[in-house]
Amino acid sequence: MGQQETVATSLADTVREGIGAALAQVDADLARRYPGDPGTRQPVHTVYVPGDAFAADTLRSWGDQALAALDAHAPDAGALAAVLGIPDALAADVHDRVRAKLVREPIEDLRIDFEDGYGPRPDAEEDAAAARAAALVAAANENGTAAPYMGIRMKCMEAAVRDRGIRTLDIFLTGLMEAGGLPGGLVLTLPKVTYAEQVTAMVRLLEAFEKAHGLESGRIGFEIQIETTQSILGADGRATVARMIEAAEGRATSLHYGTFDYSASCGVSAAHQSLDHPVADHAKAVMQVAAAGTGVRLSDGSTNVLPVGTTDRVHEAWRLHYGLVSRSLARAYYQGWDMHPAHLPTRYAAVYAFYRGGLEQAAARLAAYVAKAGGDVMDEPATAKALSGYLLRGLDCGAVDTAEVARLTGLTRADLDALAGRPTATAV
Numbered sequence: 001m002g003q004q005e006t007v008a009t010s011l012a013d014t015v016r017e018g019i020g021a022a023l024a025q026v027d028a029d030l031a032r033r034y035p036g037d038p039g040t041r042q043p044v045h046t047v048y049v050p051g052d053a054f055a056a057d058t059l060r061s062w063g064d065q066a067l068a069a070l071d072a073h074a075p076d077a078g079a080l081a082a083v084l085g086i087p088d089a090l091a092a093d094v095h096d097r098v099r100a101k102l103v104r105e106p107i108e109d110l111r112i113d114f115e116d117g118y119g120p121r122p123d124a125e126e127d128a129a130a131a132r133a134a135a136l137v138a139a140a141n142e143n144g145t146a147a148p149y150m151g152i153r154m155k156c157m158e159a160a161v162r163d164r165g166i167r168t169l170d171i172f173l174t175g176l177m178e179a180g181g182l183p184g185g186l187v188l189t190l191p192k193v194t195y196a197e198q199v200t201a202m203v204r205l206l207e208a209f210e211k212a213h214g215l216e217s218g219r220i221g222f223e224i225q226i227e228t229t230q231s232i233l234g235a236d237g238r239a240t241v242a243r244m245i246e247a248a249e250g251r252a253t254s255l256h257y258g259t260f261d262y263s264a265s266c267g268v269s270a271a272h273q274s275l276d277h278p279v280a281d282h283a284k285a286v287m288q289v290a291a292a293g294t295g296v297r298l299s300d301g302s303t304n305v306l307p308v309g310t311t312d313r314v315h316e317a318w319r320l321h322y323g324l325v326s327r328s329l330a331r332a333y334y335q336g337w338d339m340h341p342a343h344l345p346t347r348y349a350a351v352y353a354f355y356r357g358g359l360e361q362a363a364a365r366l367a368a369y370v371a372k373a374g375g376d377v378m379d380e381p382a383t384a385k386a387l388s389g390y391l392l393r394g395l396d397c398g399a400v401d402t403a404e405v406a407r408l409t410g411l412t413r414a415d416l417d418a419l420a421g422r423p424t425a426t427a428v
Contacts, residue, residue, distance in 0.1 A: 033246070034293035039422035041396040043149050044351050045110035045338045046256070050117040051129040059147055063106030065341035069307065070099065073314045074172070074345070079342040083315045084346065086321045086353050093356060098348045101398055106344055108397070109149040109335075112137075115156065115167050115191050116261075123164070129235070130168045134175025141183040151187035151223075157198035166205060173220075174399050177213050188222040189256065194230040196240065199247040206251065215305075221251045223299075227258025229265045232283050241290035252296050254335075255287045259301030274302055275324045284333065294427055302337035307346070319347045325350035330334070334393060348397075355394030362387050363408035370411065388420035 003213050049058055050061055073078035077095035081087075086094055112133045114126065121129075133152060140146035152172050155165030169188070190202050224244055226232065234240045245252050262283055263273035274280065278394045284300065291298055305319035321343055328336055329350065338347050366387040394400040395413070402413060409416075417423070 002307055018357075031287045035295045036293060037175055037420065037422050038295045039417065041148065042254075042393070043335055045107075045336055045347050046109040046111050046299060047107045047147075047338050048111050048113045048117055048153070051112050051114045051133055052118065052121075054112045054136065056139065056145075057059055059107050059110065059140075059145065060323065062341040062344065063102045066102045066106055066344035067099065069314065069342040070102070070345045072309075073311050073318075078115075080345075080349065084353075086349065087357070090353055090356055094349055094352045097356075097398060098345055098350050099280060101348050102344060105147075105398075107147045109187065110147045110151075111187070111189055112150075112152045114165075115153045117153075120161075122428070123167075126164065126168055127171060130171040131175050132170045135179065137183065138176055138179030141185075142180070146183065146185065149185040149187045150183070151189065152184075153189035153191055155194035156190065158192065158194075163276055169205070170209070173209055182215075186220070187253065188220065189225055190222050191225040191234075191258070192261065193224050193244060194228045195234075196243040198248040199224060199244045199252075200249075203247070203249050203251055218250060219277050221253040222248075223254045223256050224248065224252055225256045225258050226287055227261035227265070229262070230279065232286050239286060239290065241287055245290060245296055246292055252294075254297035254299055255291055255428070256299040256337075257284055257287065257301045259337075263299075273304075275303065277328060288332065297335065298333055299335040299337070300333040302339050303343075304339065306340045307342035313369060314342065317342075322346040322350045326354060329354045351397055352399040355390070355397070355399035358390065359394065359400055359404070361406065362390050363405065366391070366411070367409045369408070370419075384419050385421055392416050392420055392422070 032103075047062065055061075070080070074083055074095075077091040080095050080098075081091035114130065118129075119127075137146065137150050140150070152169070154163040154169045157165065159196075175183070176186070190199070193199060198374065202222060206222070207217065209215075210217055210219055210275065224231075226241065231240050231244065235245075241255065245255075259275055259280065260273050263277060263279060264270075266279045268277060268279055280301075284298070287298060303321055305317045305320055306322070307314040324346055325336060336347070338344060367382060369384045369387070391400070391405055391409070392413075395402060395405065395416075405416070411419075
C-alpha cells in the first residue's frame, strides 16, 4: 500500500530538465509582470476637489451634503427604491447601509486636484495651495479624519505644464515628509499620459525623491490616467496601455479612465460624451485586458450630470448615475469618479445593491465549491477565485458583514483571501 507503483515512461530526465531551463526566463517574466491582486482594499470611487477648495472639513461636508440630499429627495427606503428600481427585498438594507456609510465614511478616496479642476494659477498661489494640501492631509491622518486613500492629481508631463506639475508634486510630498512621513493611503495621479516615456519620467522623479529622503525604493506609486487616444493606440499602431504599465516598473497602482477628455479626443460631441459610449467601452476593454493579472486596478470615469435642483431633476440625475455605476460594476469596473456630494447616495446604493443582490448566490456557490458538493453549477478554481473576490469587495466597502459571510459560507476572511489568490490583506 505504501509503495509507489512503477509505470513506464519514454522520456529521459534530461528532456524535462532541458524544457525547464528553456522556459526559466518565461517563468520569471510571468512572475514579474503578472503578480496578481495586490490584496489591498480598492476604493469604490474617487472624489475630486480643486486644490483651492479642499479644506479640513471637506470629507464631513460632503457627507453632510449627501445626507441632506438623501433626506430631501428620498427620505426612506421605499422612496429610494422607487426612484432607482431597487428590488423590495433589498430596499431597506441598502437604504440603511447608505445612510450609515455617509455618516461613517462618506469618501473612500479623495484626490486634491491641481490639474483641470484647478487650472493655471500664479506660481506663488499654486505653491501655497500645494503646501496647504500637504499640511491638511498630514493633519487628517494624525487626527483620524482622513479618507482611507488621499493624494493629489498633478499637472501632466507635457512641456507646457511639466515644470509646474513637478514642483507641485515636490512641494506636496516634501510637506508630508516634514509633517512626519508619507501616509499609508497616499495616492498620486498622473493625468493625460500619451507616451510610455512620460510614465518613465514619473518613475525617475519618484526615485529621485525617495533617494533624497532615504525612502525605500518603490515606496511611492501612482495612477495613470487614460484620457487621450494615444494612450490606447500609439502612432505605430500598437496598443499603448501595456507599455505604460511596463514603463511604471511596478509603481502603477491603477488606470483611471477620463470620460470627457478621451471622448473629446475621439471627436464625440458634448451631448454624447458618456461612460457608456462605444468609444468609452473600447478604451476600457483595452485597459482591462492590459491590466489583467498585473495587480494594477481599474477605475471608470464620471458623469457630469449633477443631481441638483428640483426633486424631479435630482431623481433623473440619480437614475442616470445609478444605472451607469451598476453597468460599470457588471463589467468589472469596481471604482469610478464622483463629482458632487449628491452623487454619493447613488454611488453607494448601486454598490450595495450589487453586492447584496448577489450575496446569497455567490456564497452558496463558493460553499459548494469548497465542500465539493456539486449542485446545478460546476465551478472551477478560476470561478471560485472570482466568487471570493466578489465577497471580499463587498466586505471592504461595507455592503456585507463578516458575520453573514461566515454564516453563509463557513469561511473566514483569511479563507476568502486564500481562495481569491490574495496575499494577506492589509488595513488599507
